[in-house]
Amino acid sequence: MKYAQLVMGPAGSGKSTYCSVMHNHCLSTGRTLRMVNLDPACEVFNYPAVVDVRDLISVNDVQEDEELILGPNGALVFCMEYLVQNLDWLHDELDEGEDDYFVIDCPGQIELYSHLPVMRQIVDALKSWDFNVCSVFLIDTNFVLEAEKFISGALTALSAMVAIETPAINVLTKMDLLSERNKQLVDEFLETDTRSIVDQDETVWNAKHRRLTRTIAQVLEDYSIVKFVPLNCEDEESIDQLLLTIDTTIQYGEDLEVKDHYPEELDPEQLDHV
Ligand SMILES: Nc1nc2c(ncn2[C@@H]2O[C@H](COP(=O)(O)OP(=O)(O)OP(=O)(O)O)[C@@H](O)[C@H]2O)c(=O)[nH]1
Ligand SMILES: [Mg+2]
Known part of the structure; x- marks a missing residue:
């Protein structure tokens, strides 16, 4: 069995930074993550990539092609579609040994997470190659600090969850940039039910659309579909907590635990006689 975190989210939400933070964190705890760059548009990243999609195709290659005449967005979509047509390349690149744990840095075009089929x-x-996959969907905390933005962030995450259909962990990034007051606000948002968050907000715009926003909030609440985990990259405990949540979601380490623990009702000494 192999494992993969797909690090997704809007442009600039902190995906590549998250990847290098996770890589460094695991390096310091003696755990190996295999890092993958799946963003054909990226210029630089701060982790050692074992697979880099730019070896197959890059936005620069595509934009230099005079027959294609594509802008940056079109070129990126072209690259991702090219990758999908050449999945054997990715399979070969990822196909090294057993029990591998990959962290895959994805591009930031929001269309990839809403209606385009490539992701x-x-x-x-990946699933057909026996990967346990989890999407880690990042959203910049600064963009969810008001009630209607919080709903909008939750809906963005939900649209990715619906489009991609994997277990998903939604992460609020850049917590280190918030003032103490705003950190408190985020904590309050995360503890409060979504419906009450909307009810706290009293703008004119909101009054006009109150029934709609309340209904959306109620649906989000009733189904508990979108939960956020805050991440402060400066805080090792915060990183560790998130990693544990992700590991549990993709069932990483479960085999190890089974070997380490006997079921409660069984006495290990008795097992010798079985
Ligand atoms: N302070 C702080 N800055 C961050 C954090 N995460 C990302 N940034 C900054 O936000 C900017 C964008 O971060 P990236 O990691 O490149 O974001 P990305 O999602 O990979 O961006 P694209 O690949 O272009 O979609 C950079 O200037 C980062 O330094 C964080 O946790 N804390
Ligand atoms: Mg990036």
């Missing part, structure tokens, strides 16, 4: 096709391929 879904990549996830389906």
Whole structure:
């Protein structure tokens, strides 16, 4: 069995930073993560990538092609579609040994997480190659600090969850940049039910659309579909906590635990006689 975190989210939400933070954290605890750059548009990243999609195709290559005439967004979509047509390349690149744990840095075009099929096709391929996959969907905390933005962030995360259909962990990034007051606000948002968050907000705009926002908030609340985990990259405990949540979601380490623990009702000494 292999494992993969797909690090997704809007442009600039902190995906590549998250990848290098996770890599460094695991390096210091003696654990190996295999890092993958799946962003054909990226210029630099601060982790050692064992797989880099730019070896197959990059936005620069595509934009230099005079026959294609594509802008940066079109070129990125072209690259991702090219990757989907050449999934054997990715399979070969990822195919090294057993029990590998990959962290995959994805591109930031929001269309990839709403209506374009490419991310879904990549996830389906990973599953067919025996990967346990989890999407880690990052959202910049600064963009969810008001009630209607919080709802909008939750809906963005939900649209990715619906489009990609994997277990998902939604992460609020850049917590280190918040003032103490705003940190408190985020904590309050995360503890409060979504419906009450909307009810606290009293703007004119909100009054006009109150029934709609309340209903959306109620649906989010009733189904408990979108939960956020805050991440402060400066705080090792925060990183560790998130990693544990992700590991549990993709069932990483469960085999190890089974070997380490006997069921409660069984006495280990008795097992020798079985
Ligand atoms: N202070 C702080 N800055 C961050 C954090 N995460 C990201 N940044 C900054 O936010 C900017 C964007 O971060 P990236 O990691 O490149 O974001 P990305 O999601 O990979 O961006 P794209 O690949 O372009 O979609 C950079 O200037 C980072 O230094 C964080 O946790 N704390
Ligand atoms: Mg990036």
